[in-house]
Amino acid sequence: MAVFRVEKKKDYTCMSNHSLRNHNLSLKAKGLHALMLSLPEDWDYTLVGLKHICRESIGSINGAIQELEKEGYIIRTRARNEKGQLTAIEYSIYEVPPETTENKASEPNVEKPHVENPHMEKPHVENRSQVNTNKQNTNRPSTKGQRDAYLLTSRAREMEQAIDELRSFIEERIGRPLWHSEIRICTSWVKNNADMDMIHLAVEDNLFRRDNFDLKYVQSTLERWKSIGIDTPLKARNHILDSHVSNISVMAAEIAERNHNDELMERILMGSETKDLQGTRDYMIELYQQKRYDMLLSMARTNYHKDILDYLPDEVREFILKHSV
Numbered sequence: 001m002a003v004f005r006v007e008k009k010k011d012y013t014c015m016s017n018h019s020l021r022n023h024n025l026s027l028k029a030k031g032l033h034a035l036m037l038s039l040p041e042d043w044d045y046t047l048v049g050l051k052h053i054c055r056e057s058i059g060s061i062n063g064a065i066q067e068l069e070k071e072g073y074i075i076r077t078r079a080r081n082e083k084g085q086l087t088a089i090e091y092s093i094y095e096v097p098p099e100t101t102e103n104k105a106s107e108p109n110v111e112k113p114h115v116e117n118p119h120m121e122k123p124h125v126e127n128r129s130q131v132n133t134n135k136q137n138t139n140r141p142s143t144k145g146q147r148d149a150y151l152l153t154s155r156a157r158e159m160e161q162a163i164d165e166l167r168s169f170i171e172e173r174i175g176r177p178l179w180h181s182e183i184r185i186c187t188s189w190v191k192n193n194a195d196m197d198m199i200h201l202a203v204e205d206n207l208f209r210r211d212n213f214d215l216k217y218v219q220s221t222l223e224r225w226k227s228i229g230i231d232t233p234l235k236a237r238n239h240i241l242d243s244h245v246s247n248i249s250v251m252a253a254e255i256a257e258r259n260h261n262d263e264l265m266e267r268i269l270m271g272s273e274t275k276d277l278q279g280t281r282d283y284m285i286e287l288y289q290q291k292r293y294d295m296l297l298s299m300a301r302t303n304y305h306k307d308i309l310d311y312l313p314d315e316v317r318e319f320i321l322k323h324s325v
Contacts, residue, residue: 013038016095019073028060029067036093055306057197057233062165072097162190170203174213182215197233198222205240237311238281245278281311288316297323 019025019033032050050061068074075092166186167178178186189199202221206213225231230239249269256265269275280303287296300308300320309317 018096019068019071022071024071025067026064028056029064032061032064033068033073033093037095055309057200057310062169062196066161066165159190163187166190166196166199169200170215173203173207178215185215185219194222195233198225198236201233201236201240234310234314241274241278241281241311244274245272248272248275277305277308277311280305280308284308284312285316288319293319293323296320300324 013034015034015037020030022030025033032054035053036050051057054061056064065074069076073094075094075098077092163183163186166189167183170182170186171177199218199222202218202225205221206217209217225236225239230236249265252265252268255268256262280299284296284299287293287299296316297320301324309320312320
């Protein structure tokens, strides 16, 4: 029989098993909860901050946070400044949801009283005509309208939460509150069930605009991607990567021409991390196609591009994950 031993060290985290045994949470949400509890209080608990220490995308992390929030392990509050504008979101992270603790504390422990069966004589009743108990009660109020109203209210709350989360992500990335015209764009995306990961990538792709950033450019990016068949986050990431490398190549060629130094272009490209990421991606795909699996797995283990898996085709990524355990 195999024996498994846990080697405990000084650097460890003590936490409740409550979330780990919650069947309503995915493994991803449980892991993120444990990770967040292990971090110091002054950590950057934003989607971007968590992305720096996780391999998952921001959309994936946001989904796990929504699970934890729904179960009560995370409570978000958002204050307003003196001008009435919404400020940054504050996250309160709990080992055990406060509602769970309060409910358990308020539940009275009442024993079931013992009551003897009283002896009752059968009363004498005269024969009467039987009342029809199957008669439909036409005066009973219908609950259909109440159910419909509840569903509408629930959907409205979910939509409002989704809009708020999208606004928070964008405002964190651009460093300012959204304008009213941009809020309308966010609302339209949520109402039309747009892919949040695609929106996040399009936002990141337009951050170079800095003070001129506007969500209308993000909308144009999404429409342009759709027109050329880019309909998944994987395709979008690779399109962004290839476009950036192409821009760097053009810039490097112009610099080399101005300096009359052909070798300068090669040196610029060699020092580009984006160009290196593209080359690593292409080489790993080539290794998989050539069935040089040992070399592929070796590159996956030693490669310093932590997000390289996000750029690989599904079959290559799944092969690496399956054989890297």
